[in-house]
Amino acid sequence: MPTIKDISRLTGISVTQVSRALNNHSDVSQATKERVNRVAKEIGYVANRSAQNLVTQKSKSLALILSNLEKSGGRDNIVYSLISGMYHFAESEGYEVVMFTTSSVHQRDKSFVQLCKEQNISGAVVNGLRTDDPYYLELVDSDIPCVLIDSSVKGKETMTISCDNKKAAFDAVNHLIQHNHKNIAVLNGRTEATITADRFQGYVLALTEAGIPLNEKFIHYCDFQEDIAYETTLKIMTESPEITAIFCASDMMAVGALKALRFLEIKVPEQVSLVGFDDIPLAEYLMPPLTTVSQDFYGMGYEAGHQLLKMIRHEAHKNKIILPHKLLERKSVFML
Amino acid sequence: MPTIKDISRLTGISVTQVSRALNNHSDVSQATKERVNRVAKEIGYVANRSAQNLVTQKSKSLALILSNLEKSGGRDNIVYSLISGMYHFAESEGYEVVMFTTSSVHQRDKSFVQLCKEQNISGAVVNGLRTDDPYYLELVDSDIPCVLIDSSVKGKETMTISCDNKKAAFDAVNHLIQHNHKNIAVLNGRTEATITADRFQGYVLALTEAGIPLNEKFIHYCDFQEDIAYETTLKIMTESPEITAIFCASDMMAVGALKALRFLEIKVPEQVSLVGFDDIPLAEYLMPPLTTVSQDFYGMGYEAGHQLLKMIRHEAHKNKIILPHKLLERKSVFML
DNA sequence: TCAAGCGTCCGAAACGTTTCGGAATCAAGT
DNA sequence: ACTTGATTCCGAAACGTTTCGGACGCTTGA
Missing domain, CATH: 3.40.50.2300 (Response regulator)
Known part of the structure; x- marks a missing residue:
């Protein structure tokens, strides 16, 4: 895989400037930017996420923390909708989403916080956890931004999203x-x-x-x-x-x-x-x-991701979001 | 977050040996291993994945590549079962799974191969892609191990899994x-x-x-x-x-x-x-x-992950796996 | 002529880990 | 006393990126 150094060598531009060009910084001339980008495309350069994460101490990954994949999502596909909503939002922002469940905590003998820190994860959407789970409490008490679906806890860095x-x-x-x-x-x-x-x-x-x-x-x-x-x-x-x-x-x-x-x-x-x-x-x-x-569980997942990113970027955010619900009249109610 | 250097400082053992102790290498004494692990636990050490990935040039992540989350998984929850099966296998092996869809390709203007390389992903399970998709063809032709669900293509590093x-x-x-x-x-x-x-x-x-x-x-x-x-x-x-x-x-x-x-x-x-x-x-x-x-879509996802890991580890693997099916007689067939 | 400011550039350090190559220590065998 | 081998250890380089601090050359105004 080609690296930034290859671009540097090929163009004769320093590694520093190549990096800055790629990230569209201001103190690099238009000409340089164009040259760098052209060469980058030519040799099929893709930035190495691990290196980026290592040096910046953060990552473009969001966690989706669930109680248990199999059971809760068995037939109702609520969890599936949540996943795909959050996934689509993350995708549109160039973020990854990685899932954790209570079973991963036990399998690997690491808390949610550790699991997140390990991968420099910037924030988490949480759904369906028992509110008395010690790992859950540790998470909402940590400095990791959390969006909680359908449950509210007064944590340092949390917000809640649910319907009324x-x-x-x-x-x-x-x-x-x-x-x-x-x-x-x-x-x-x-x-x-x-x-x-x-x-x-x-x-x-x-x-x-x-x-x-x-x-x-x-x-x-x-x-x-x-x-x-x-x-x-x-x-x-x-x-x-x-x-x-x-x-x-x-x-x-x-x-x-x-x-x-x-x-x-x-x-x-x-x-x-x-x-x-x-x-x-x-x-x-x-x-x-x-x-x-x-x-609208899809919308919930999408919005959860959206609000999470706002928290991560320290943009203004409310601490509670209410999504609309609707009574759907079908055929299971009879007028006495 | 504590690092390996902290452990080194605290124990007076070199960084090298700490690393080897943590990874349970053979040329480190039992006493050292115990001391290192004890201190690591005490200070809540977790290995930094980014640093590991960077230096080893690989990662503990598997890709799950799908055509499109929303549509294909709408009501049938086949994709959900696939996800949870693969996820559970990955979890048991300490692997992450990251999802990609055709829409992520277009949103980010990167091929599946690039998406995988970018994150040092070791292998991919593929489901539901059009077999004439150029990015799909590039993927199966690449050196990235692939397990294909319900479709077969003669690629360098692929195997197929489906029912008969x-x-x-x-x-x-x-x-x-x-x-x-x-x-x-x-x-x-x-x-x-x-x-x-x-x-x-x-x-x-x-x-x-x-x-x-x-x-x-x-x-x-x-x-x-x-x-x-x-x-x-x-x-x-x-x-x-x-x-x-x-x-x-x-x-x-x-x-x-x-x-x-x-x-x-x-x-x-x-x-x-x-x-x-x-x-x-x-x-x-x-x-x-x-x-x-x-x-059994759950089993399919699980087995796909399993076979993929075998390919990654260069263990023997068949190039085609057939999962059992079963005719379920309910009430929609009438004897004439 | 000099200082100031701007636009553009670069070297080097840093992030946390693994691993190569070498080395120290000690016991055993000659 | 000397080699041999096993066991245990360590220093330093490497992975690919970002960024700090500094520097160069040019224009402008005093």
Whole structure:
């Protein structure tokens, strides 16, 4: 591979000036710049990133830190959308993105901070980590700029990006109320997740605004998992057959609920209405097509990268960004 | 960040020996190794990858080269499975994976080879590129080891990994024949793709073995796209209502076909049977659940990484690997 | 004539690591 | 006492880039 020295030798211009020409610095004449660039193209010169990173003590890489690739992205392809959104932004800025998961931490016995420092990584987008993970806490407390998706922690160098989960849950539940439902169960996510609490608040708000009392028996947590939602639905529908609607805090849980209802031979939506959350690709193909709150995960990944770069460049940035959501009415809600 | 020099200073051991101790070379005493490793852990030392890459002229990064993130991975999450399989393998070996797409080539005006050289990347897994892409050809012709998924080109340093597409297609079509279908249409993929030709051969073989003549009117190409499959199905079912079964070379095309059949009020599978290919997550949720040929894309990504590393290390490797497939019988095929 | 300023240039050091070539120490064998 | 070999060590160069500090030549204005 040709280096900057080759260009220097070929043109008779010093290495210093070649470097400055390539980087379009001001104190190099137009003529020199042109000559350098021409020769560079001719011999197929590409800058050696390792050398650049070494001397500048930084790199054009962003980290995408996830809990676990396989599991979380199984069928819903939320993580995939996040990846491709962030990737496309990074690409447009000439940045690389490198992924880390909790399993890489354990496999290599290094913390996220170490993993990042090792590669001179400039910043990280974080999604789906347990907020009590010590490595997570170390990361947000470090001097590495972080953009957190769907969770907020007061760290030195962090910002949060998410949709308005409370309002979104409110919209979903209110939609059910507008269809005259009163006995509305909720299948919520992992109790430790920030979004779980937010969405629960939306649920509560919608009910209380409508003057409907809360019923402990209708409130359940299913860890965002399809199979737990399945079991839970089986249980609550036999214990509380007065339920006429279920709000699921994720589409995958709605899928589990739907299967359970089908198993119990309860008609959806005629006997029980269903609202999901996320709008995963599956949602529109279910029978019936699922009414759900849509989130733009691709946009989230893209915007996360965008904000991260702003932080890295010390440009002004807000510390919280709210992305729009939308209630998608399909066929899983029935007017009583 | 602490460096190797800090360890040297703290222990009074030369930089050379510290380096060799850290890398567990043979000509350093056990006592020294222990001391070095202890101090390294104490001060939280992590090796600087850039410096390592620079001096060794290689890196612990593998490339994953894709046609286009967004489009190809839209709903089927095949690409996601590939990514996570390859990622998990890389992770277990302490390697990074960096993704490139055709759009990165154009955005940065660099060929895949340049993109790889720039980062000292040791090898690449390639999926979904057009085989006539000049950058693709340059890549497989270069000295960079490549593992090609689902396509074969005689390059210097390449190997191919795929399922037995011909046999798989044969199995699918034969399954229809065993259910007494004779007028079997095929919705095939992009004409330039290697797998398209392979699957077509399987289709032909199944028919000829059963003594069923080929019918040009039953053979169509839909570029693996749902909407084209939709339009095509609309067309062929009105022009050739004698068709009782359709073999789709991808599940996404089967989804398109299914929508078209539903629009035409043709019952699946009672009036027309359907077999897909890939077993995407959607398949089992369709109405009726789709009978299809399953491929293990996660395993493909994992194995691709595995074989790539073998090539990089100059260990023995075959130049073609066939992964198993399986016909998954669900509810979209009807016995005539 | 001199100083100041500008535009353009260059040498050399630095980044953190690996590795080549050589060397010191010690025990064992002659 | 001398060689031999094994074991353990070290200095210095090298990888390709950026950048600091300085320098040269030219024009301009006093």
